[in-house]
Amino acid sequence: MTGAGVAGAAVQVAAVGAGAPLLVGWMRQVRALLEGRIGSGVLQPYRDLRKLARKQSIVPEGSTVVFATAPAFIAATMLVVAATVPTVTVASPMDGVGDLFVVVGLLLIATVALILAALDTGTPFGGMGASRETTIAALVEPAILVAVFALSIRANSSNLAAIVTATAHRPGDVLTPAGALAFAALVVVIAAETGRLPIDNPATHLELTMVHEAMVLEYSGHRLALVEWGASMRLAVLVGLLANLYLPIGIAGAHAGAAGLVVGVGAIAAKTALLAGALAAGEVFVAKVRMFRVPELLAGSFLLGLLAVTAAYFIAPRGA
Amino acid sequence: MTTGRCHPRGGSRRAARVVAADELAGQSRALLDEGHRLALVACHDDGGALRCVYLFLAAAPERRVELHVHLDPVRPEVPTLAGLSFPAGRFEREMHDLFGVVPVGHPLPRRLVRHPNWPAGWYPMRRDAGDPPPFALDSEPYPFLEVEGTGVYEIPVGPIHAGIIEPGHFRFSVVGETILKLKARLWFVHRGVERCFEGRHAEDGVELAERISGDTAAAHSLAYALAVEDASSWEVGEDAQRLRALVVELERITNHVADLGALANDAGYSVLNGHALALRERMLRMNEQVTGHRLLRGAIAPGGVRLRALPDLAELDTIAAGAAEVARNALRNTTVRDRFTGTAVLSADDAAALGCLGVVARASGVPGDARVEHPMCELPVATVVHTEGDVLSRFLVRRDEVAASVELVRELCARARGRTAHTADPPGDAATPVGGTGVVEGWRGTIVHRVELADGRLTRVKVVDPSWFNWPALPVALANTIVPDFPLANKSFNLSYAGNDL
Numbered sequence: 001m002t003g004a005g006v007a008g009a010a011v012q013v014a015a016v017g018a019g020a021p022l023l024v025g026w027m028r029q030v031r032a033l034l035e036g037r038i039g040s041g042v043l044q045p046y047r048d049l050r051k052l053a054r055k056q057s058i059v060p061e062g063s064t065v066v067f068a069t070a071p072a073f074i075a076a077t078m079l080v081v082a083a084t085v086p087t088v089t090v091a092s093p094m095d096g097v098g099d100l101f102v103v104v105g106l107l108l109i110a111t112v113a114l115i116l117a118a119l120d121t122g123t124p125f126g127g128m129g130a131s132r133e134t135t136i137a138a139l140v141e142p143a144i145l146v147a148v149f150a151l152s153i154r155a156n157s158s159n160l161a162a163i164v165t166a167t168a169h170r171p172g173d174v175l176t177p178a179g180a181l182a183f184a185a186l187v188v189v190i191a192a193e194t195g196r197l198p199i200d201n202p203a204t205h206l207e208l209t210m211v212h213e214a215m216v217l218e219y220s221g222h223r224l225a226l227v228e229w230g231a232s233m234r235l236a237v238l239v240g241l242l243a244n245l246y247l248p249i250g251i252a253g254a255h256a257g258a259a260g261l262v263v264g265v266g267a268i269a270a271k272t273a274l275l276a277g278a279l280a281a282g283e284v285f286v287a288k289v290r291m292f293r294v295p296e297l298l299a300g301s302f303l304l305g306l307l308a309v310t311a312a313y314f315i316a317p318r319g320a
Numbered sequence: 321m322t323t324g325r326c327h328p329r330g331g332s333r334r335a336a337r338v339v340a341a342d343e344l345a346g347q348s349r350a351l352l353d354e355g356h357r358l359a360l361v362a363c364h365d366d367g368g369a370l371r372c373v374y375l376f377l378a379a380a381p382e383r384r385v386e387l388h389v390h391l392d393p394v395r396p397e398v399p400t401l402a403g404l405s406f407p408a409g410r411f412e413r414e415m416h417d418l419f420g421v422v423p424v425g426h427p428l429p430r431r432l433v434r435h436p437n438w439p440a441g442w443y444p445m446r447r448d449a450g451d452p453p454p455f456a457l458d459s460e461p462y463p464f465l466e467v468e469g470t471g472v473y474e475i476p477v478g479p480i481h482a483g484i485i486e487p488g489h490f491r492f493s494v495v496g497e498t499i500l501k502l503k504a505r506l507w508f509v510h511r512g513v514e515r516c517f518e519g520r521h522a523e524d525g526v527e528l529a530e531r532i533s534g535d536t537a538a539a540h541s542l543a544y545a546l547a548v549e550d551a552s553s554w555e556v557g558e559d560a561q562r563l564r565a566l567v568v569e570l571e572r573i574t575n576h577v578a579d580l581g582a583l584a585n586d587a588g589y590s591v592l593n594g595h596a597l598a599l600r601e602r603m604l605r606m607n608e609q610v611t612g613h614r615l616l617r618g619a620i621a622p623g624g625v626r627l628r629a630l631p632d633l634a635e636l637d638t639i640a641a642g643a644a645e646v647a648r649n650a651l652r653n654t655t656v657r658d659r660f661t662g663t664a665v666l667s668a669d670d671a672a673a674l675g676c677l678g679v680v681a682r683a684s685g686v687p688g689d690a691r692v693e694h695p696m697c698e699l700p701v702a703t704v705v706h707t708e709g710d711v712l713s714r715f716l717v718r719r720d721e722v723a724a725s726v727e728l729v730r731e732l733c734a735r736a737r738g739r740t741a742h743t744a745d746p747p748g749d750a751a752t753p754v755g756g757t758g759v760v761e762g763w764r765g766t767i768v769h770r771v772e773l774a775d776g777r778l779t780r781v782k783v784v785d786p787s788w789f790n791w792p793a794l795p796v797a798l799a800n801t802i803v804p805d806f807p808l809a810n811k812s813f814n815l816s817y818a819g820n821d822l
């Protein structure tokens with residue numbers, strides 16, 4: 001643990017926490033412009049959060065502490081994930097637990113918390129959304145594990161910081177069949193994890209097609225703000241992680257100074273904006289797949305990940 | 321006892337017969353066997369006694385037959401026709417709710433229009449109904465059929481929805497994601513439109529007709545105008561009828577274009593919705609140029625039609641090309657195509673048995689188009705039919721109808737020879753009550769109005785929007801569809817709540 005690492009982790013949390021709504025706004029704005037709409041501006045998510053934070057929060061009759069506390073729990077979990085995942089620095093003091101399995105586990109904990117909260121409301125929509133989310137989560141988590149695992153083989157470690165460091169030292173290593181397969185798998189998985197097209201439509205107002213939105217229908221006021229904030233952080237962390245797994249340029253090392261951290265923040269912001277912009281642009285051209293096709297899509301993603309692992313063993317880069 | 325009356329326009333014939341209650345079923349069966357369909361059933365309070373009018377329509381040659389049944393003033397009862405015709409059973413329930421006419425032998429004699437909180441025994445369409453008594457909480461429970469079994473659960477949706485749409489309550493019985501049964505409960509927007517017509521001067525009713533269903537202003541106003549003209553033997557020339565048809569075609573294009581984009585949007589492909597909405601906006605602006613109103617109000621009135629200009633055909637061609645592009649891009653996207661294909665199939669048999677009309681029927685291979693079957697003037701109409709009965713077919717019918725309508729508009733503009741207004745002088749008012757019918761193919765399907773006039777004032781107007789016939793088809797088509805496909809299926813039907821609830 002170094003001073004730079006502690007500072008880096010703090011910066012990471014702050015950057016993800018503060019920047020995540022901007023990322024969501026950016027993706028919406030990219031879509032709007034590509035679809036020929038004016039859009040509501042990249043700052044709209046902040047305005048939404050401010051509005052929600054001021055509003056009254058209503059709790060359904062008969063719901064328990066699960067419903068009341070899940071939003072805070074989700075937001076807190078996401079902040080821990082933000083501290084752990086190497087976005088700004090590879091020297092986070094959380095490095096000891098900064099393991100691939102821990103991060104996936106934390107993401108799943110947040111998902112499960114929301115599922116339980118949705119069931120806790122006792123409404124059909126909560127149950128319906130929870131049932132759908134469970135189906136998706138059960139398929140997404142193995143796929144994300146396998147895909148990142150393919151990248152970890154090179155680094156001989158499932159520690160995310162170690163993977164990123166290894167890539168930073170030899171950036172060409174990700175340009176392998178294994179790397180490409182894992183990238184494709186990760187893109188699908190991230191879309192599923194963050195409730196985006198073609199799996200879920202974050203912009204829909206059709207209750208019956210919702211997955212994530214169905215689970216949060218009963219939330220209002222500051223609780224909804226926390227849920228939305230948590231969801232945006234999940235998006236930011238996953239996109240940031242994908243960016244750094246493949247292009248760790250500018251990430252701060254264990255002995256980086258303040259300037260290194262500034263560069264780290266700037267680099268991850270630029271990379272995330274670029275990648276998120278590309279994902280949003282891609283979304284314009286895809287429609288939402290039929291619910292029963294979602295497992296096929298995610299199984300395909302898992303298969304890609306599995307192929308990536310296999311390829312990583314058989315087609316090892318030179319000197320590995 | 322038969323009183324026949326010649327239809328004022330050539331080629332169409334209309335007969336009105338007074339029949340006794342016990343002859344009704346036999347005569348109706350004979351008419352249905354001859355190829356008629358039951359298009360409208362209206363009850364009338366003639367002051368003291370009730371009278372039911374059953375309007376049957378048939379095509380090739382065009383026929384309109386009315387059966388009038390006078391009811392016992394003390395015990396208003398009619399023998400049910402529910403066994404002969406599914407729509408008849410629903411019309412009878414409506415009459416029961418609004419007039420207190422008891423359909424004897426009805427298999428499902430429960431409330432339809434009146435929600436359970438309406439006081440029992442109060443029939444709002446009767447002349448002596450008076451002011452509504454206080455509405456209680458639900459006095460009768462709404463009989464949702466409960467589906468039982470392992471893993472079956474219910475999803476109640478609405479009447480307030482997350483988007484800005486009309487109110488309707490849907491109750492899904494679901495196992496997993498598969499819909500076992502859907503019950504749609506409507507009539508949240510029952511405004512008493514038919515009652516509002518009563519007592520108005522015939523020429524003042526058109527404003528109300530335009531507002532029956534906001535997106536169908538032109539077709540409803542035309543059906544109303546035709547009915548009034550029919551009742552008062554008001555002769556309107558072919559030139560005027562063609563200009564009226566032009567307005568209805570503009571309405572068809574406007575709504576179909578929006579639907580093409582909305583269907584893609586419900587499959588999560590919102591970029592096409594953006595384009596379609598831009599096209600719709602251009603149509604609305606053209607509508608304003610043509611009629612002075614974006615929703616085509618004010619152009620059609622009994623006795624004539626008044627436009628400000630003929631549509632800009634070059635602009636119309638651009639819009640048609642844009643609509644074709646939206647449809648092409650939607651179908652080129654494999655995910656959208658997959659979502660559309662085989663979703664919410666309505667078989668031709670079911671569509672015919674339920675009496676479906678318009679886009680929904682034509683997508684299930686049941687041709688039927690009032691522009692051909694009940695023409696008000698000679699029109700070169702190409703009826704579009706697709707046979708699969710799924711969301712894709714309903715999408716394709718709309719796509720092809722936009723193209724066909726644009727062709728028709730071009731033809732109508734050419735034949736208009738630059739004239740934009742026609743007015744026929746009204747005939748003198750008949751003192752005795754006379755009835756008239758108007759049949760129009762609106763963009764959703766066949767609209768039928770039946771009016772009765774006495775001294776130039778409306779004594780009764782009965783409105784039948786195609787949505788009335790098509791709503792029962794939605795749950796049928798949705799059996800074994802999955803819940804997340806419901807919005808797409810619902811949008812592909814795109815039925816009017818206001819036009820149904822009246």
